[in-house]
Amino acid sequence: xxxxxxxxxxxxxxxxxxxxxxxxxxxxxxxxxxxxxxxxxxxxxxxxxxxxxxxxxxxxxxxxxxxxxxxxxxxxxxxxxxxxxxxxxxxxxxxxxxxxxxxxxxxxxxxxxxxxxxxxxxxxxxxxxxxxxxxxxxxxxxxxxxxxxxxxxxxxxxxxxxxxxxxxxxxxxxxxxxxxxxxxxxxxxxxxxxxxxxxxxxxxxxxxxxxxxxxxxxxxxxxxxxxxxxxxxxxxxxxxxxxxxxxxxxxxxxxxxxxxxxxxxxxxxxxxxxxxxxxxxxxxxxxxxxxxxxxxxxxxxxxxxxxxxxxxxxxxxxxxxxxxxxxxxxxxxxxxxxxxxxxxxxxxxxxxxxxxxxxxxxxxxxxxxxxxxxxxxxxxxxxxxxxxxxxxxxxxxxxxxxxxxxxxxxxxxxxxxxxxxxxxxxxxxxxxxxxxxxxxxxxxxxxxxxxxxxxxxxxxxxxxxxxxxxxxxxxxxxxxxxxxxxxxxxxxxxxxxxxxxxxxxxxxxxxxxxxxxxxxxxxxxxxxxxxxxxxxxxxxxxxxxxxxxxx
Amino acid sequence: xxxxxxxxxxxxxxxxxxxxxxxxxxxxxxxxxxxxxxxxxxxxxxxxxxxxxxxxxxxxxxxxxxxxxxxxxxxxxxxxxxxxxxxxxxxxxxxxxxxxxxxxxxxxxxxxxxxxxxxxxxxxxxxxxxxxxxxxxxxxxxxxxxxxxxxxxxxxxxxxxxxxxxxxxxxxxxxxxxxxxxxxx
Numbered sequence: 209x210x211x212x213x214x215x216x217x218x219x220x221x222x223x224x225x226x227x228x229x230x231x232x233x234x235x236x237x238x239x240x241x242x243x244x245x246x247x248x249x250x251x252x253x254x255x256x257x258x259x260x261x262x263x264x265x266x267x268x269x270x271x272x273x274x275x276x277x278x279x280x281x282x283x284x285x286x287x288x289x290x291x292x293x294x295x296x297x298x299x300x301x302x303x304x305x306x307x308x309x310x311x312x313x314x315x316x317x318x319x320x321x322x323x324x325x326x327x328x329x330x331x332x333x334x335x336x337x338x339x340x341x342x343x344x345x346x347x348x349x350x351x352x353x354x355x356x357x358x359x360x361x362x363x364x365x366x367x368x369x370x371x372x373x374x375x376x377x378x379x380x381x382x383x384x385x386x387x388x389x390x391x392x393x394x395x396x397x398x399x400x401x402x403x404x405x406x407x408x409x410x411x412x413x414x415x416x417x418x419x420x421x422x423x424x425x426x427x428x429x430x431x432x433x434x435x436x437x438x439x440x441x442x443x444x445x446x447x448x449x450x451x452x453x454x455x456x457x458x459x460x461x462x463x464x465x466x467x468x469x470x471x472x473x474x475x476x477x478x479x480x481x482x483x484x485x486x487x488x489x490x491x492x493x494x495x496x497x498x499x500x501x502x503x504x505x506x507x508x509x510x511x512x513x514x515x516x517x518x519x520x521x522x523x524x525x526x527x528x529x530x531x532x533x534x535x536x537x538x539x540x541x542x543x544x545x546x547x548x549x550x551x552x553x554x555x556x557x558x559x560x561x562x563x564x565x566x567x568x569x570x571x572x573x574x575x576x577x578x579x580x581x582x583x584x585x586x587x588x589x590x591x592x593x594x595x596x597x598x599x600x601x602x603x604x605x606x607x608x609x610x611x612x613x614x615x616x617x618x619x620x621x622x623x624x625x626x627x628x629x630x631x632x633x634x635x636x637x638x639x640x641x642x643x644x645x646x647x648x649x650x651x652x653x654x655x656x657x658x659x660x661x662x663x664x665x666x667x668x669x670x671x672x673x674x675x676x677x678x679x680x681x682x683x684x685x686x687x688x689x690x691x692x693x694x695x696x697x698x699x700x701x702x703x704x705x706x707x708x709x710x711x712x713x714x715x716x717x718x719x720x721x722x723x724x725x726x727x728x729x730x731x732x733x734x735x736x737x738x739x740x741x742x743x744x745x746x747x748x749x750x751x752x753x754x755x756x757x758x759x
Numbered sequence: 760x761x762x763x764x765x766x767x768x769x770x771x772x773x774x775x776x777x778x779x780x781x782x783x784x785x786x787x788x789x790x791x792x793x794x795x796x797x798x799x800x801x802x803x804x805x806x807x808x809x810x811x812x813x814x815x816x817x818x819x820x821x822x823x824x825x826x827x828x829x830x831x832x833x834x835x836x837x838x839x840x841x842x843x844x845x846x847x848x849x850x851x852x853x854x855x856x857x858x859x860x861x862x863x864x865x866x867x868x869x870x871x872x873x874x875x876x877x878x879x880x881x882x883x884x885x886x887x888x889x890x891x892x893x894x895x896x897x898x899x900x901x902x903x904x905x906x907x908x909x910x911x912x913x914x915x916x917x918x919x920x921x922x923x924x925x926x927x928x929x930x931x932x933x934x935x936x937x938x939x940x941x942x943x944x
Contacts, residue, residue, distance in 0.1 A: 323780070324780075324783075327783070327784065327787050328791045331834070332834040335779060352834060385834070386776075387775075387776060387834055387835055387836055388834045509832070510828055510831070510832075511825065511828035511829050511831070511832050514821070514824060514825075514828075515825060515828075518821075
């Protein structure tokens, strides 16, 4: 057995079923050894997408995703994917080949100090110099990636270490990391305090973030809300934890969220942040949030608590555990008046939206303004309703993401997107990983024509491995969100936002041998969506969107 | 949120597993999150697999709290706590090379003696003084001696330990092997 065999055996011991990656000389021993196992390999077309695919796989399965690439450019290409996973706390183990350990530091061919480069956005990193360390390092890496606040762990393995003999291979049963012991159980006293405070509160609101998905706590949170009739809002990362049409759900908060969601946050006298960072996209001026309200912050990462806003009641622990405890307790409170008020906000907002829709239609009718293509919000809403109830919706980044997060109707499915990093091109490769992790589920990726072109090479991966993802490209021929920013902040002085109308997506689809459909206007939308979703095969749906549309 | 916006200086003692690039992980965390480092010292403890890092840093209360939390989060870190001035002893060492010919030598030596400094090198035109103490004492001596021409100056930064046995950390780690379970660091 050599070092590469030890790595591969460790993957087997961890129950890894899929490896996303791209080989090269420095990782060849690994890719040779993996042939002896049942682990399935997916040859992605660019390393960044190996990390995104592993991220999608991890998010849908709850397991640790694995990406394995070669040294130098292979490793540096992976960086954006690692950083994306880090910002969204996605559990992942990334293995990079490295040049011969004797050569390290001398700038030889395809050498990059990847552990140094990734230092600030991995949860931990290893350089293996002694093959005897491999089982321990692998065990630790999976443990660190998948526990506490999850995140990517990097393992850099010089090619000679992969080839060195390993005499005694024994995969450790437990990890012994004296320095790493994440808190899982919430403190009983703090848990009681939160319940007591809820009994005193008149206008409480729960804000769910991505942590609810990561700890698999959506059912527990829902149970708590239903049992005690507490209104709830969501950050973008928390979307789909609560069904959109749930009577106690008041939408997404933040600068792209629902006005009534933000009104609910502002009007509350008690805010319970659950697995959310209180970050700049969702909360304006977090410093002041605790001035007018009791802030409870529940997070598995103690460093998040108090980073952006000082909570009145900090509660460190795994969300599922905390809500299991909450659900064991009796809460005597009645928030009917508050809920009535929130329903009023919701009705007002919906009426206003109806008015805006009417104005838009009116403008089109009276020719004051002609919008080509579909109405994006309406399209997204109808698409998500036509999708299977438990389908996965992967949104890319840009205007399409904003339309997606504010118009997607969550039922029993999952919504995912690159939230923290905002990485364009995330949707397609992540959707590949999702579909591989959950082949029984319908998986729809929605992107713009900018993001599509960043990772469109992965269509080849979809075809080669027969991964039937469905891809919607909202094509407006511009970088919509940047254009919108320049519209508002630079008085329509547009700079470097024209994508042009190429490539021809029909020809692209033909080139890859993928089914292709197109929707050019609202009238075609219903039939087009139905045709798009009917077969379980990889399909591109091109949707014409007016470049002037704002989100 | 702030309990205090007042900038203050604190000395943190960090015990870390002596893993590769651990020092760069710590200093990298400080630089990327914009925490100030006034001085940093590092050296192995009585247990050679554990390194003690002493960092003098400044910032308001929120920053101090974040420093403790973010440093604790690093996988290599066993412990971080503040060395409070009233419960700790700080020392810093400085080596100061001063231009001094035979006429000035006596005066410089006299000044060094007042501060219990040692003369550790002499040449025809220079003297090297070693001085140990808390940062205030070292600062005071440097101010005094700067009446002469300082040719070179090397300061180590603050090292510190808590007083008494209250905060002594014992190694109780199987990973370090048997037989050293009562070793202190």
